[in-house]
Amino acid sequence: MSIFEIKNCKKKFHNVNVLDDISFKVDEGEVIAIIGSSGSGKTTLLRICTFLDFMDDGTMSYIDKNVVTSVNGHAKYIGQNSLSLDALKKNKSLTAVKSNFGLVFQNFNLFPHWTVLKNVMDAPISVQKRSEEEVKEKAMKYLDKMGLSSKANNYPCQLSGGQQQRVAIARALCMEPKIIYFDEPTSALDPELTQEILKVIKELANEKRTMVIVTHEMNFAKNVADRVIFMDNGVIVEEGNAYELISNPKMERTKRFLQKYE
Amino acid sequence: MTFRDIVFKILSGSGATLLIFFSTLLFSLPLGLLIAFARMSKNKVIRSVITFIISILRGTPLMLQLIVWFFGPYYIFGFKLAAEWRVVSIIIGFSINYAAYFAEIYRSGIQSIPIGQYEAASVLGYTNSQTFTKIILPQMIKRVIPPVTNEIITLIKDTSLAFVVAYAEMFTVAKQVAAAKTTIVPLFVAGLFYYIFNYLVAFIMERIEKSFSYYR
Numbered sequence: 001m002s003i004f005e006i007k008n009c010k011k012k013f014h015n016v017n018v019l020d021d022i023s024f025k026v027d028e029g030e031v032i033a034i035i036g037s038s039g040s041g042k043t044t045l046l047r048i049c050t051f052l053d054f055m056d057d058g059t060m061s062y063i064d065k066n067v068v069t070s071v072n073g074h075a076k077y078i079g080q081n082s083l084s085l086d087a088l089k090k091n092k093s094l095t096a097v098k099s100n101f102g103l104v105f106q107n108f109n110l111f112p113h114w115t116v117l118k119n120v121m122d123a124p125i126s127v128q129k130r131s132e133e134e135v136k137e138k139a140m141k142y143l144d145k146m147g148l149s150s151k152a153n154n155y156p157c158q159l160s161g162g163q164q165q166r167v168a169i170a171r172a173l174c175m176e177p178k179i180i181y182f183d184e185p186t187s188a189l190d191p192e193l194t195q196e197i198l199k200v201i202k203e204l205a206n207e208k209r210t211m212v213i214v215t216h217e218m219n220f221a222k223n224v225a226d227r228v229i230f231m232d233n234g235v236i237v238e239e240g241n242a243y244e245l246i247s248n249p250k251m252e253r254t255k256r257f258l259q260k261y262e
Numbered sequence: 263m264t265f266r267d268i269v270f271k272i273l274s275g276s277g278a279t280l281l282i283f284f285s286t287l288l289f290s291l292p293l294g295l296l297i298a299f300a301r302m303s304k305n306k307v308i309r310s311v312i313t314f315i316i317s318i319l320r321g322t323p324l325m326l327q328l329i330v331w332f333f334g335p336y337y338i339f340g341f342k343l344a345a346e347w348r349v350v351s352i353i354i355g356f357s358i359n360y361a362a363y364f365a366e367i368y369r370s371g372i373q374s375i376p377i378g379q380y381e382a383a384s385v386l387g388y389t390n391s392q393t394f395t396k397i398i399l400p401q402m403i404k405r406v407i408p409p410v411t412n413e414i415i416t417l418i419k420d421t422s423l424a425f426v427v428a429y430a431e432m433f434t435v436a437k438q439v440a441a442a443k444t445t446i447v448p449l450f451v452a453g454l455f456y457y458i459f460n461y462l463v464a465f466i467m468e469r470i471e472k473s474f475s476y477y478r
Contacts, residue, residue, distance in 0.1 A: 050385050086304060090390060098387040109382035112477045113400045123386035126396070157478040175386065 009058035029208040033221035036231035042214045062100045102172030102180040108164045110156040117152040142170040162193030182213040218261045222246040275435030282421045289357035294364025319362035331355040332427040371406040404474040411467040
């Protein structure tokens with residue numbers, strides 16, 4: 001089953017093509033790594049997948065349900081009746097789609113005024129309207145999995161960066177999404193904490209969670225991801241089996257990029 | 263007139279001072295939030311009008327504004343002024359003037375919240391109003407407490423400006439007594455009251471600030 005699919009996605013910022021004809025598909029249980037240098041469009045792509053940004057043209061679907069269709073060369077979002085960005089941000093139909101995915105940010109973006117437990121529990125209760133009992137049980141389960149059950153009543157500022165990122169992962173998991181996006185989840189962390197987070201993501205991969213990870217950790221991508229997408233200048237240059245592509249890139253641009261990591 | 267009489271006489275004016283102070287806070291603190299929203303509105307007309315009004319309120323003396331509020335209805339519309347209008351006009355003048363200052367403080371507080379907070383909230387599916395009330399507002403309040411405290415302290419001292427429309431608040435009374443008895447003591451007594459009042463306010467605000475210090 002395809003969890004997510006995007007086709008011919010185009011995005012311009014101030015008349016510069018940031019994304020040009022991007023298409024890819026994520027099947028259930030697949031782990032996809034997106035690699036590429038800064039400014040290649042990786043983050044913009046994730047932002048479009050998570051409705052933090054909106055594409056100009058193309059189509060998108062979650063769980064085989066169309067979310068964006070292309071009408072006369074323009075992207076049309078479901079429930080969209082105005083072209084304004086403001087209307088898109090308030091679009092209720094899109095809000096419903098959001099429960100399909102979770103996003104883990106580079107800078108964690110935890111809510112600093114809430115305890116760890118509240119950070120994990122609040123959205124399932126106040127957005128998804130799930131019962132407090134059920135959510136609390138799940139939240140504690142995920143925090144435990146992240147090795148943080150003893151920190152449930154602490155505030156984010158009392159945790160290390162790695163711990164904060166693990167809370168952010170627990171927060172995403174507790175929404176029970178079908179797919180989790182990671183936007184350079186270790187870029188704000190030192191090498192030791194990076195390993196801590198990569199280990200957690202690897203465990204999630206072993207559980208066959210569907211994930212898309214934007215990363216600069218080539219070894220991690222090679223060993224954990226099923227497929228790798230290499231982006232450069234807003235286009236997908238090469239896509240394929242993670243291990244093969246990273247050990248044996250075919251395209252010149254991919255080779256040049258990967259050389260920097262050797 | 264003994265020292266005791268002076269103190270009691272001045273205290274009789276402190277009720278009026280407290281009335282202006284608390285009424286102004288009651289109205290201007292929430293009104294400031296409304297003005298801040300309008301000031302940040304995506305509608306250009308609303309935004310420009312509010313920005314202009316704020317600049318007038320902050321750019322002219324409060325004393326002048328109080329006089330205009332009090333006499334305006336008579337000079338402009340020829341209304342006969344009711345006796346209650348004096349205190350009502352003072353409270354309106356103070357509330358609107360302070361709301362303009364609070365609005366700018368709130369705005370800076372709201373705009374200082376990192377964009378990542380909005381983005382995390384959006385991805386989790388919070389509505390705009392949930393995002394504001396649950397995530398942005400509580401963090402904004404923590405950030406604006408120190409500048410709001412400054413304004414509140416200024417407000418206590420500014421209440422004395424009500425003398426321009428001959429309202430018998432503490433300072434007006436102290437001045438009258440000082441003039442009648444040719445002594446400076448009443449002014450010192452009034453000064454002491456303002457000082458104690460401010461000391462209390464600073465103390466309370468510090469407590470409130472501390473209650474938010476559990477996170478960074």
